[in-house]
Structures are given as C-alpha cells and as structure tokens.
Amino acid sequence: MTRATVEQVWEWLDAVPDPEIPVISVVDLGIVRDVAWEGDTLTVAVTPTYSGCPATSVISMDIETALRDHGIDKIKLETRISPAWTTDWLSEKGRAKLEEYGIAPPQPAGGPERCPHCGSTAVEKVSQFGSTPCKAHWRCTDCLEPFDYFKCI
Amino acid sequence: MTRDEAFLQFLLRMGDNTLILGHRVSEWCGHAPVLEEDIALANTALDLIGQTQMWLGLAGEVQGEGKSADDLAFLRDVWDFRNVLLVEVPNGDFGRTLMRQFLFDAWHSIMLGRLLKSSDERVAAIAEKASKEVAYHLERSGDTVVGLGDGTEESHKRMQEALDYLWPYVGEMFASDEVDAEMVAAGIAPDPTGLREEYDALVGKVLGEATLTIPDSRFAHKGGRDGRMHTEHLGHLLTEMQWLQRAYPGATW
Numbered sequence: 122m123t124r125a126t127v128e129q130v131w132e133w134l135d136a137v138p139d140p141e142i143p144v145i146s147v148v149d150l151g152i153v154r155d156v157a158w159e160g161d162t163l164t165v166a167v168t169p170t171y172s173g174c175p176a177t178s179v180i181s182m183d184i185e186t187a188l189r190d191h192g193i194d195k196i197k198l199e200t201r202i203s204p205a206w207t208t209d210w211l212s213e214k215g216r217a218k219l220e221e222y223g224i225a226p227p228q229p230a231g232g233p234e235r236c237p238h239c240g241s242t243a244v245e246k247v248s249q250f251g252s253t254p255c256k257a258h259w260r261c262t263d264c265l266e267p268f269d270y271f272k273c274i
Numbered sequence: 275m276t277r278d279e280a281f282l283q284f285l286l287r288m289g290d291n292t293l294i295l296g297h298r299v300s301e302w303c304g305h306a307p308v309l310e311e312d313i314a315l316a317n318t319a320l321d322l323i324g325q326t327q328m329w330l331g332l333a334g335e336v337q338g339e340g341k342s343a344d345d346l347a348f349l350r351d352v353w354d355f356r357n358v359l360l361v362e363v364p365n366g367d368f369g370r371t372l373m374r375q376f377l378f379d380a381w382h383s384i385m386l387g388r389l390l391k392s393s394d395e396r397v398a399a400i401a402e403k404a405s406k407e408v409a410y411h412l413e414r415s416g417d418t419v420v421g422l423g424d425g426t427e428e429s430h431k432r433m434q435e436a437l438d439y440l441w442p443y444v445g446e447m448f449a450s451d452e453v454d455a456e457m458v459a460a461g462i463a464p465d466p467t468g469l470r471e472e473y474d475a476l477v478g479k480v481l482g483e484a485t486l487t488i489p490d491s492r493f494a495h496k497g498g499r500d501g502r503m504h505t506e507h508l509g510h511l512l513t514e515m516q517w518l519q520r521a522y523p524g525a526t527w
Contacts, residue, residue: 169324169403171320171321171324171407172321172324172325172327172328172403172404172407173320173321173322173323173324173325173327174320174324175320202328202399202400202402202403203395203398203399203402203403204402205399205402205403205406206403247310248310248311248313248314249314249410249413249414250310250313250314250317250318250410250414251313252313254317254320254321254407258310258313272410274406274407274410
C-alpha cells in the first residue's frame with residue numbers, strides 16, 4: 122500500500138472537529154503543529170490550548186481514530202508545549218466560522234470587535250472566564266444577548 | 275545534595291504549589307457567590323491542575339523511578355509535599371480565597387517570568403505555557419481584590435481581615451535554602467529572595483488601590499516548601515484528594 126502524502130493527512134485532520142467547538146477543526150484551531158513520516162510511522166505533533174484543558178485527551182483520541190479510519194496503523198502523537206499555543210495560530214477560515222457560530226474571534230485589542238449576533242460594537246465584559254478555559258464571557262448592550270469571546274493568548 | 279536531587283525538590287515545589295492551590299480552589303465549584311465567579315474559580319483551578327501535570331510529570335522524569343504525575347499527586351503523604359503553607363490554608367470566605375489567590379498569583383507571575391530564561395529548556399517551556407494562563411489569573415484576582423477592598427464597608431472589613439490573616443504566609447515564598455542555591459548555580463531557577471522587591475512593588479500598588487493596609491510585621495510561617503512542618507490543614511485536604519486511590523489502589527477509569 123502506498124503511504125498517504127503529508128498534504129493528504131493535513132486534509133484528513135482538517136475534517137476532525139474540535140470537541141468543544143465542533144464548527145472548527147483541530148487544524149483551524151492551530152493545535153496540529155507538525156505532520157511527518159518517520160519510516161512507516163506517522164508522527165503528529167499537537168500543542169494543547171490551555172494546560173488543563175480537558176478536551177486535550179479527547180482531541181488526541183479523535184486524531185488517532187480519524188487516521189486509523191484512513192488506514193494508518195502506526196501513529197505517534199507527540200505533545201509539544203513549546204512554543205506555547207497562541208490564538209494567532211487560528212486559521213482565517215476558523216475565525217470566520219467561530220463568528221458565524223456565535224463566538225467572537227480573538228482580537229489583539231483584548232476584547233471582541235463586535236457582537237457575533239447583531240454586529241453591534243456596544244459590548245461589555247461580564248467575566249474574564251467563560252464556558253471553557255479558552256473563552257471569556259461578554260454581552261451585547263444593544264441586542265442584550267450574552268456571547269462567548271475567544272480569549273487572545 | 276546532588277544537582278538532580280535539588281532539581282527534583284525544585285520541581286516538587288512548583289508542582290505541589292499548583293496542585294494544592296488548584297485543589298483548594300476547586301473546592302469552590304458549585305459554591306461561589308455568583309455563577310460567573312464559580313466558573314472563574316473552576317477555570318483557575320483547571321489551569322493550575324494542568325500546570326501541575328507538567329511540573330510533576332517532569333519531576334517524575336528527573337526522579338527516574340518511573341513515577342507519573344498522578345503517582346506523585348496521589349501516592350505521597352503529607353511530609354513529602356513541598357508546597358508553601360499559603361496554598362494549603364483553608365479557603366475561608368470568598369474574600370479570603372481571592373486574597374490568597376492574588377498573593378500567590380503575584381509571586382507566581384514574577385517567578386514564571388524569570389523561569390522563561392531557565393537554562394533547562396523543559397522548565398522554560400512549562401513557564402512559557404503557564405505564564406500566559408497566570409497573566410489572566412493575576413488580572414482577575416487583582417481586580418477582585420480592588421473591587422472588594424475598595425467596596426462596601428463589609429467587603430472592605432473582610433478583605434482587611436483576609437490580608438491580616440494571610441500576610442504571615444507570604445514570606446515563605448521568598449525563603450532561600452541549599453536547593454535554591456543549587457538551582458541558581460545551575461541557571462535553572464532564580465533565588466526566590468531576589469523576587470521580593472518586584473513583588474512588594476506590585477502587591478503594594480494593588481493593595482493601595484484596594485484601600486487596604488499591609489501589616490507591618492515581616493514574620494513568616496515556614497515549613498511547607500522544605501516539608502519540615504506543614505499545617506494541620508494539608509492532611510485533611512489530602513484525605514479528600516487522595517481518597518479514591520487510597521481506597522481502591524491503582525483504580526483507573
């Protein structure tokens with residue numbers, strides 16, 4: 122059997138959803154750092170978003186399952202903590218999907234640009250911590266809807 | 275003491291601080307005054323436990339006896355723990371919990387900042403990861419201390435009481451011994467005494483804004499980071515935290 126190309130593997134991984142935010146893939150999230158063949162073993166380097174994020178082990182399992190479904194038997198998953206994950210690694214596609222889903226994407230200014238529901242810029246912070254470690258809790262003072270903001274780190 | 279023995283002690287100190295504080299903070303889960311605070315406390319605890327996995331994971335590696343981070347967390351007894359006493363004191367009310375968090379976060383952020391330049395790249399990598407999270411912890415605990423200190427008469431009174439109660443536990447974070455000397459010589463970690471000036475400036479600024487008065491005395495309770503004498507509280511905490519592994523050794527799920 123011929124070995125899948127690295128590009129093909131990246132494509133497969135781009136179909137693995139993040140378990141907490143299923144509209145974006147683990148590739149969109151920027152946590153897959155490297156894909157390479159070492160002989161007949163495929164190594165995938167994964168960087169956790171937050172050190173205590175409970176989704177990390179689920180993500181590793183999902184990646185492994187997806188690759189096995191594509192016929193790859195020998196897989197080595199490597200956890201890489203440095204360089205530390207940063208929201209700069211979120212893909213443009215991922216950012217757009219986040220907003221569409223109702224989560225304001227991270228901004229260098231440290232707060233959301235606009236309400237992901239109505240687009241108003243009249244927003245205020247409720248709490249620096251939200252429903253998962255990577256999100257903060259904000260609210261729109263125009264449409265009054267609360268929303269998650271993906272924290273910039 | 276060999277360099278590896280000192281390195282192991284240093285890693286246990288870092289990991290036990292985050293483990294014990296993480297457990298203490300997790301005790302609030304479902305009990306905080308408002309939902310947002312409950313979530314914030316749970317998230318902080320989660321970060322700290324995540325950092326513990328990295329510190330104690332490396333400690334197990336350096337120790338070389340095949341122990342995992344879980345083994346070190348759940349199968350050691352009180353006298354083996356190397357956390358400072360500050361993190362093991364009971365939560366008290368919400369104000370005291372946040373004051374303890376702030377006093378720890380301020381030290382933690384300064385310490386991690388120095389560890390970014392550690393000669394050991396594994397230590398530098400953990401510090402890089404953890405410092406991003408701790409920046410959020412410090413922002414929140416500092417803001418809350420100001421909000422409650424400079425708040426109502428009742429909240430101000432409680433925050434001053436919390437500060438008076440916790441201040442004698444601050445000094446231990448800046449104590450130095452032969453472990454620290456060895457870490458300084460190896461370029462792995464800074465001398466904790468050298469962090470005090472920056473700490474006093476940071477804490478003084480925030481507590482000033484909070485209209486709180488720092489106690490005059492520099493008396494410090496010690497005995498946690500060298501394991502010589504923990505408070506009675508740590509044993510009670512471990513009884514709860516380690517219960518499952520003690521009742522059902524080796525249980526997994």
